[in-house]
Every structure is written in C-alpha cells, then in structure tokens.
Amino acid sequence: MCGCQSERGVGMKCASSRHLLELHLDGELSASESAEIEEHIENCALCDALYRRLEQLQSDIRKQITRHTAPAKLQRTIQVALRKAAASESQPPRVRWNWMAVAASLLLFASLALNIASLRSRDSAARDILAQEVLSSHLRSLMGTHLLDVPSSDQHTVKPWFNGKLSFSPDVKDFSSQGFRLVGGRVEYIGNRPVAALIYQRRQHFINLFTWPSSSPSQSGYSELKRSGYNIMSWTEDGMTCWAVSDLQTGELEQFAQLYK
Amino acid sequence: MAGTLVDDHPMTASMDEKTRLAVFEQTIVPHLSAAYNLAAWLTRNKDDAEDVVQEAYLRAFRFFGGFHGGDGKAWLLAIVRNTCQTWLRREKGNRSVVMFDEQTHSPELAKTNPEGMLLKKFDVVSLRECLEGLPVDYREVVILRELEEMSYQEIADVVKIPIGTVMSRLSRARQRLAECVAARVNGGLV
Numbered sequence: 173m174c175g176c177q178s179e180r181g182v183g184m185k186c187a188s189s190r191h192l193l194e195l196h197l198d199g200e201l202s203a204s205e206s207a208e209i210e211e212h213i214e215n216c217a218l219c220d221a222l223y224r225r226l227e228q229l230q231s232d233i234r235k236q237i238t239r240h241t242a243p244a245k246l247q248r249t250i251q252v253a254l255r256k257a258a259a260s261e262s263q264p265p266r267v268r269w270n271w272m273a274v275a276a277s278l279l280l281f282a283s284l285a286l287n288i289a290s291l292r293s294r295d296s297a298a299r300d301i302l303a304q305e306v307l308s309s310h311l312r313s314l315m316g317t318h319l320l321d322v323p324s325s326d327q328h329t330v331k332p333w334f335n336g337k338l339s340f341s342p343d344v345k346d347f348s349s350q351g352f353r354l355v356g357g358r359v360e361y362i363g364n365r366p367v368a369a370l371i372y373q374r375r376q377h378f379i380n381l382f383t384w385p386s387s388s389p390s391q392s393g394y395s396e397l398k399r400s401g402y403n404i405m406s407w408t409e410d411g412m413t414c415w416a417v418s419d420l421q422t423g424e425l426e427q428f429a430q431l432y433k
Numbered sequence: 434m435a436g437t438l439v440d441d442h443p444m445t446a447s448m449d450e451k452t453r454l455a456v457f458e459q460t461i462v463p464h465l466s467a468a469y470n471l472a473a474w475l476t477r478n479k480d481d482a483e484d485v486v487q488e489a490y491l492r493a494f495r496f497f498g499g500f501h502g503g504d505g506k507a508w509l510l511a512i513v514r515n516t517c518q519t520w521l522r523r524e525k526g527n528r529s530v531v532m533f534d535e536q537t538h539s540p541e542l543a544k545t546n547p548e549g550m551l552l553k554k555f556d557v558v559s560l561r562e563c564l565e566g567l568p569v570d571y572r573e574v575v576i577l578r579e580l581e582e583m584s585y586q587e588i589a590d591v592v593k594i595p596i597g598t599v600m601s602r603l604s605r606a607r608q609r610l611a612e613c614v615a616a617r618v619n620g621g622l623v
Contacts, residue, residue, distance in 0.1 A: 194604055198578065200585055229611055233579045236560050240473035242466055246483055250465070250490045251458070257494055258454040311456050315502045400455040419452065 193223050197230060252276045299395070299406075302415070305362045307399050309369070310380040310417040313358075319378075320371060321358035330357045334368055342368035342383050343412070347431050352379070362415075372428065379418040379428060386413040394429060396422065405429050457497055460505040461490075467506055467581055468513045474576045475517040477565060481524075489516040507583070510591045514573065521569065563613035571606035578603055 189212075195201050196209045213220050255276045313319045322333040331344040337359050346354035352372045360369045360382060367384040386408045397404040403425045406415045414432065418425055468489060473482040493512045500508050564572060577588045585599045592599070 191600065191604060194607070195600070198585065198603075225611065226607065229607060230579065232560055233564070233575070233610075237564060237580065239466070239470045239580055240479070240482065242469035242486070243483065246469065246486065247462070247465055249483075250487055251462070253487060253491060254454060254457070254462075254494055257491055258450045308459055311459050312502075314452070315456060315460075400458065401451050402455065 189219055190222060193219060193226060197223070197226050248277070248280065251280065302363055303397050303399060303404055303406075306380075306382055306404060306415045306417050307402055309360050309362060309382070310378075310402070313369070313371070313380060314378060319358070320356035323356040325354050325356075327354060330354065330370070333357060334359070338366055338368055340368075340385050342370065343432075344370060345432065347372070347428070350427075350431055351375075352428050352431065374418075374420060374424065374428075377418055377420045379416055379420065379425070381432065382415045382417075383412050386411050388413075394426070398422075407433065409433050453497060454494075457494055460500075461493055461497070461509050464506045464509050468509055470580060471510055471513050471573070471576060472517055474565075474580075475514070475569060475573060476520060476524075481520065485516050485520050486513065489513040492516065504587065504590075506581075507587045507590045510577070510581075511593065514591055559614055559617040560610070563610050563617070566613065567606060567609060571602060571609060574599060574602045575606050575610070 189209075192201075192205075192209055193213075196206055201209065213223050252273050256273075322330055324330050324333075325346060325348065327344045327346045331341065334342055334344075334357065342357075344354070344357070348354070352374050355371045355373050355378075357371065358369050360367050362382055362384075365384060367382050370381040370383070372379040372381065388408065394405050394407045397406075402417055402419050403422050404415065404417045405425055406413070407429060408414070414429075416425060416429055416432075418428075420428075465486070468486050469482060472485045472489070473479060476482050476485060489509070489512050493509055496512070564575060567575070573592060574588055577583045577591060583591070585596050585603075588599045588603075589596045594602075
C-alpha cells in the first residue's frame with residue numbers, strides 16, 4: 173500500500189493513506205479493502221498510531237458529546253401545527269386556530285389514554301405492536317413504492333404466485349361482484365415472519381388483508397381497532413390469523429371481513 | 434387536495450389531506466429527535482432550534498409530495514438543514530448569536546485564559562467547545578456522521594454535496610478538532 177516506513181517522503185505517503193484510514197474507520201470500505209488496510213496498519217507504526225488517534229477521537233465524540241434532546245412540548249406543538257396546516261388545505265372556510273388546538277389536544281389526550289389503557293396487559297401490548305406493523309405496512313404500500321408484487325384480479329393467478337415464497341398457501345378469493353375487487357398480492361414481513369398480503373379495492377379505497385397460520389386457537393368474533401383514522405380488524409378462522417386494514421368505514425370493512433370468512 | 438404542491442408524487446397526490454397527514458405522521462414525525470439535535474447544533478441556541486424545527490416540519494409537510502419513499506430521516510434532515518441555513522443568514526444580519534451557555538467555544542478566548550481552563554474538566558468540556566467552535570460546514574458533517582451515524586452517501590444527500598466533499602470535510606473537521614483539543618490540553622501552548 174503506502175511505503176510509510178521508507179525514510180523519505182514518509183509524511184506525504186502517509187497523508188494519502190489517511191483518507192483510506194478514515195474510510196476504514198467510517199465503515200465505507202469493502203471487506204477486501206478493509207482487510208488490506210488492516211494488514212497494512214499492523215505493519216506500519218505510523219499508520220497504526222494515526223489510526224488509533226482517529227479511533228480515539230471518534231469514541232471521545234460519541235461518548236462525550238451528548239445529543240440535544242427536544243423538549244416534550246415540541247412534538248405536540250408540531251402536531252397541532254400540522255393538523256392545522258392539513259385542515260386549512262382541505263377546507264377553504266378556515267376553522268379558528270384555537271378550536272383546532274383544542275381539538276388536537278383532546279385527540280392527543282384521548283389517544284394517550286388509549287395507549288396507556290392498552291398497555292395494561294402484555295397480550296394487548298403485543299396486539300398493539302402487531303396493529304402498528306399492519307398499519308405501517310398498509311401506509312407504506314399506499315406510498316406507491318410497493319403495493320403489488322403480483323398485480324392480478326384473477327384468484328387463480330394470485331394464489332399459485334405465493335407457492336415457494338411462503339410456507340403456507342393463503343386463501344385467495346375475488347369479491348368483485350360484491351364490490352371488493354381483488355387487485356393483487358405481495359409478500360410482507362409482519363410479526364417476525366413472512367406473511368401473505370392480499371390487496372382489494374372498493375371504489376377509491378384500498379384494503380390490505382394480511383394472513384398467516386395462527387399460533388392461537390380460533391376466536392369466534394372480530395377485534396376492531398381505530399388508528400390515525402384507519403380501521404383495523406383482526407380475526408382467526410380455520411387456523412389462519414387475518415388482519416384487514418383500510419380507510420373504509422367500519423361497516424364496509426366488516427362486510428368485507430364477513431365475505432372473506 | 435391543494436394544487437400548489439411542487440413535484441407531486443402520483444400516490445401522495447391522490448391522497449386526501451387526512452391520509453397525507455397520517456402517512457406523514459408515520460414516516461416523518463418519528464425523526465423529530467434527529468431534527469432537533471441537528472438544528473440545536475447548527476443554530477447553537479435552543480429557542481431558535483425549536484422555531485427552526487417547527488418551520489422545517491411545516492415546509493416538509495407542504496413538500497411531502499416530493500418525498501418518494503425511502504429514507505425519511507435524510508429527507509427531513511435536508512429540509513432542517515436548509516431552514517437552518519436561511520435562519521443563520523438572517524441571523525448574521527441581525528443580532529449576534531446567543532450561545533448555549535456562558536462558556537465560550539472560541540479557542541482564541543481559551544488561550545487568553547489558561548488558568549480558567551485548568552480548573553475545567555478539559556476533556557469533556559473542551560471537546561464540546563471545540564465542536565461548537567467549528568465552522569458550520571465542518572460541524573454539520575461531524576454531527577451527521579458521529580451523532581446520527583449516517584453513511585457518507587446519506588450525508589451527501591442531506592448536505593447536497595458530492596461524496597468526495599463529504600470525505601474531505603469530515604477529514605478536515607477531525608484534524609481541526611484534534612488540534613483544538615490538543616491546544617487546550619496544553620493550555621494553549623501548542
């Protein structure tokens with residue numbers, strides 16, 4: 173690499189390897205490049221000393237320089253301001269700011285109370301996390317980056333597509349005649365396992381239905397949740413756990429769940 | 434749906450305000466602590482950092498149509514950084530910047546007061562002061578690399594400079610920090 177130990181031009185040559193040492197320190201080198209520079213450090217006292225100093229400085233910064241923590245009220249202030257901004261864009265007749273603030277803090281308080289109440293049992297805490305994952309996955313899919321792996325309204329195309337991608341075969345049905353059109357499927361990772369996601373459309377609304385083999389006994393009814401304005405339903409039937417999420421009204425989502433069951 | 438958004442992404446464009454807000458709250462709001470940390474280090478003033486972050490979030494929401502998925506943190510921090518730059522430019526023309534605490538972060542001042550420096554726990558205090566005293570271009574790459582643990586590529590995306598420039602700025606910043614700390618440890622005799 174750099175002949176640092178030679179008498180002349182020591183500074184120059186090591187100065188050029190300084191960049192390499194820093195790239196190595198910052199994890200920007202490939203495995204083979206890293207191995208090469210590590211071998212060099214072992215054989216070059218100058219680079220070894222320089223690298224130790226760089227490492228020391230990095231660890232000093234990370235240990236001694238504390239992050240500035242945002243005051244607790246800042247998140248609330250921002251959420252209120254965002255809701256106000258969203259409301260003023262969607263409703264031309266302006267709502268008075270104070271009302272928005274009051275409404276937003278009430279909402280926040282209510283969701284806080286809900287969260288605290290739901291934390292009471294570990295079961296519901298686990299459900300809570302699952303609901304969050306389901307909702308995040310739904311929202312991500314609507315961002316347009318990854319809604320469908322297999323776009324098809326034909327259940328005989330979608331079902332076999334999952335073969336070899338999952339260790340189970342999900343139930344795939346199209347309900348076009350009832351107003352819930354199957355638009356396709358994709359594989360998702362939820363609750364630490366790969367699951368099937370089926371996407372249905374009703375008018376301009378999408379439903380993500382996640383399903384995987386259940387580890388708990390069948391449960392006769394549905395569980396319903398509301399998060400950030402989305403309805404989430406879950407049930408267990410024939411050894412399969414299902415979660416459906418959409419911005420559809422509760423009634424319509426229930427109708428869908430009935431059909432799928 | 435407002436028609437004023439720049440560079441609207443088809444998916445976010447077709448969302449109603451409620452959905453847009455919900456997606457924004459899921460993807461962008463969770464990076465508040467990183468946003469505040471960067472703003473506080475760049476403005477060196479807690480009140481201003483709050484104002485900057487709030488303004489940055491409203492801007493981010495307005496331009497959310499330009500967010501095409503991917504890393505929400507880098508996208509948000511780029512906006513926070515821009516908002517800070519505007520603030521710093523405005524600030525230069527107005528008043529002198531109020532610092533975090535009474536302790537100075539200028540290496541020159543420390544040199545004139547070596548006795549005072551001896552009484553401090555120089556290792557912790559001086560590193561912090563040296564970092565605060567770095568020019569903002571150097572300070573920001575150190576914060577993004579060491580406190581936010583971002584890769585060169587992510588830093589390049591936030592600061593909008595080539596990767597090579599990230600590398601050289603970071604390297605220069607580290608040299609300056611090391612020199613500054615050494616100068617203080619030796620009571621300004623180096």
